[in-house]
Amino acid sequence: MADVPFRTIHQIVKAARLRLNQTHWDYLVGATETETTLKRNRMSIDSLALKPRVLRDVSNVDTSGSFLGHNLKIPVCLAPIGSLQVFEEGGGATAAKAAAEFGCMVMSSSVCMPSLEEIAASADGPKIFQLYVRGDADWTDEMVQRAIDAGFTAFCLTVDTATVSRRERDIAKGVVPTSTAFMQNQRDPSGNLNYQAMLNWSDVKRIREKFDIPLILKGINTKEDAAMAVDHGIDVVYVSNHGGRQLDQGRGTMELLRECVAEVGDKAKIAVDGGFYRGTDILKAIALGADIVGIGRLEAWAMAAGGQPVVVRMLEILRNEILLGMALSGVTSLEELDESFIAESQPVVPPxxxxAFPLVDVDDEGY
Ligand SMILES: Cc1cc2nc3c(=O)[nH]c(=O)nc-3n(C[C@H](O)[C@H](O)[C@H](O)COP(=O)(O)O)c2cc1C
Structure with missing residues (x-):
C-alpha cells in the first residue's frame, strides 16, 4: 500500500475540502441548477439493496475484470475530468500514472493539461482519450488520429454536452471554470461553442468508418440512443448523465443503466458513471449489467487530497470494499453477480x- 495517511475514503474527501479553495471545491462537487440529477444518482443507487448468499466458499475472491481486452484489478475507469490540473499540478498525467500504478483504466479529458501526447507518454497502462468537439470535421479527425498515434486504447466522444449547462455555484461567483475557457480557446478564440452543438450521428458514422479504434459514446441516457449507438457500430455505450452536471431534472444513474442494458444486451459493452463512491455501489452496477464503472468526483477528491499516491490509495480502499462486498454477498468472481443479487429498497439518508460518506462533515474545520 502507498505510504499515505488515509484509511477511509471519507478522510480523502475531507482532506480535499481542506486543500481546495471555495471556487475549486464548488467546481468539483457542483452540478446543474437545482442539482436534482446529481441527487437522483445517489437516490437511485441507494434505492437498491444487495441480497447476499451464504455458505459458499469465499476464501478466495477475485475482484478483477476485463475491458476492451485489458485485465483490470477492479472494473473501474477514472472518468474524464476537465481541469484536473487545478486539483494537482500534474493533471491528466498524474491520473494516468495512478491508474497504471494501481491497475485500472483511465479516460483522459481533452480539456485538461498536459497535452494528450504527454498524458499518453506518462504511463503505459490502458487509457482512453475523451474529446469535446471544438472544431470542424477535419479538426475532429485530426484529434482522433493524434489519439491513435499517441497510443490510446480507445476513443470517446462525450455527447451530452451540446452546450455548457448552468452550474449555479460557478455562475453566482462569476467563475468560468478553466476547462470551459480552455474549450472556448482550443480552436476558435471568439469562443464559438457551436461545433459541439452541431455534433450529430453523421459525425459518429464518419469517425466509425474512417478509424479502426474502439469507439465510445459517453452520455447515453435512453434506450433509443443506445440502440442508435449499436446501429452505428459503437463498441462501448457509456451510460452517464455527466454526474448531474449537464441536463438538470434528469433520471438517476441506475434507471438509465437498466434501460440501456436491456436494449444493448451483448451487442456492445456498457460503461456507466454517476454517483459511484463505494465498492457496493460498483457491485450493484456490475450486477445490473455494467462492464465497467467510471468514477469522477472520487478521482478528483483524491487528486486534490494528494495526487498520485492518494489516487492509488483511494483505489486500494475501493478494491477492499469491493472484495469485502463480494465475499459477504457470497461470490468469488464478478461474473457471478446478476439481477438476483439486487432488490428494491429505501434510501436511509437524504441523497x-x-x-455515501455519513462520517464526513465537510464544514467541520476541526478535522
Ligand atoms: C470536475 C469535473 C470535471 C469533469 N470534466 C469532464 C470532461 O472534461 N469530460 C467529460 O466527458 N466528463 C467530465 N466530467 C464528468 C465525469 O466524466 C463523470 O461523468 C461524472 O463525474 C460521473 O459522476 P461522479 O462524479 O458522481 O462519479 C467531469 C466531472 C467533474 C466532477
Whole structure:
C-alpha cells in the first residue's frame, strides 16, 4: 500500500475540502441548477439493496475484470475530468500514472493539461482519450488520429454536452471554470461553442468508418440512443448523465443503466458513471449489467487530497470494499453477480453528493 495517511475514503474527501479553495471545491462537487440529477444518482443507487448468499466458499475472491481486452484489478475507469490540473499540478498525467500504478483504466479529458501526447507518454497502462468537439470535421479527425498515434486504447466522444449547462455555484461567483475557457480557446478564440452543438450521428458514422479504434459514446441516457449507438457500430455505450452536471431534472444513474442494458444486451459493452463512491455501489452496477464503472468526483477528491499516491490509495480502499462486498454477498468472481443479487429498497439518508460518506462533515474545520 502507498505510504499515505488515509484509511477511509471519507478522510480523502475531507482532506480535499481542506486543500481546495471555495471556487475549486464548488467546481468539483457542483452540478446543474437545482442539482436534482446529481441527487437522483445517489437516490437511485441507494434505492437498491444487495441480497447476499451464504455458505459458499469465499476464501478466495477475485475482484478483477476485463475491458476492451485489458485485465483490470477492479472494473473501474477514472472518468474524464476537465481541469484536473487545478486539483494537482500534474493533471491528466498524474491520473494516468495512478491508474497504471494501481491497475485500472483511465479516460483522459481533452480539456485538461498536459497535452494528450504527454498524458499518453506518462504511463503505459490502458487509457482512453475523451474529446469535446471544438472544431470542424477535419479538426475532429485530426484529434482522433493524434489519439491513435499517441497510443490510446480507445476513443470517446462525450455527447451530452451540446452546450455548457448552468452550474449555479460557478455562475453566482462569476467563475468560468478553466476547462470551459480552455474549450472556448482550443480552436476558435471568439469562443464559438457551436461545433459541439452541431455534433450529430453523421459525425459518429464518419469517425466509425474512417478509424479502426474502439469507439465510445459517453452520455447515453435512453434506450433509443443506445440502440442508435449499436446501429452505428459503437463498441462501448457509456451510460452517464455527466454526474448531474449537464441536463438538470434528469433520471438517476441506475434507471438509465437498466434501460440501456436491456436494449444493448451483448451487442456492445456498457460503461456507466454517476454517483459511484463505494465498492457496493460498483457491485450493484456490475450486477445490473455494467462492464465497467467510471468514477469522477472520487478521482478528483483524491487528486486534490494528494495526487498520485492518494489516487492509488483511494483505489486500494475501493478494491477492499469491493472484495469485502463480494465475499459477504457470497461470490468469488464478478461474473457471478446478476439481477438476483439486487432488490428494491429505501434510501436511509437524504441523497446528496456526500450521502455515501455519513462520517464526513465537510464544514467541520476541526478535522
Ligand atoms: C470536475 C469535473 C470535471 C469533469 N470534466 C469532464 C470532461 O472534461 N469530460 C467529460 O466527458 N466528463 C467530465 N466530467 C464528468 C465525469 O466524466 C463523470 O461523468 C461524472 O463525474 C460521473 O459522476 P461522479 O462524479 O458522481 O462519479 C467531469 C466531472 C467533474 C466532477
Amino acid at each position: 446528496s453528493v456526500f450521502s
